[in-house]
Amino acid sequence: MGRPLRMCAVCRKRATKDVLLRVVSRERELCVDVRQQMPGRGVYFHARRECVLGRLKPRLFKAALRMSDLPSQKALTDIENELLAAICVREVERQKADFKER
Numbered sequence: 252m253g254r255p256l257r258m259c260a261v262c263r264k265r266a267t268k269d270v271l272l273r274v275v276s277r278e279r280e281l282c283v284d285v286r287q288q289m290p291g292r293g294v295y296f297h298a299r300r301e302c303v304l305g306r307l308k309p310r311l312f313k314a315a316l317r318m319s320d321l322p323s324q325k326a327l328t329d330i331e332n333e334l335l336a337a338i339c340v341r342e343v344e345r346q347k348a349d350f351k352e353r
């Protein structure tokens with residue numbers, strides 16, 4: 252079964268959803284959609300620091316999520332921190348999985 256591909260909004264390469272993080276806009280706030288099941292538009296980023304740290308631009312979210320206004324600087328800082336935290340969680344999970352396979 253082919254798995255659907257989504258594009259990372261920063262490097263614009265396509266990847267399967269399991270290596271991406273999804274961000275949605277809720278009540279004008281940006282949040283990571285951990286289960287990737289929230290309704291509405293989503294924007295994807297690779298779950299790696301190079302595609303998040305210092306790379307999140309307000310216009311990118313406004314266009315991808317069809318927001319009526321640009322997200323605030325605080326919203327950007329918050330979502331960057333949230334994504335970086337999610338990346339750490341992914342890395343820990345991967346290390347645990349690698350450990351089990353050995």
Ligand SMILES: [Zn+2]
Binds near residue numbers: 260261262263297
């Ligand atoms: Zn990327």
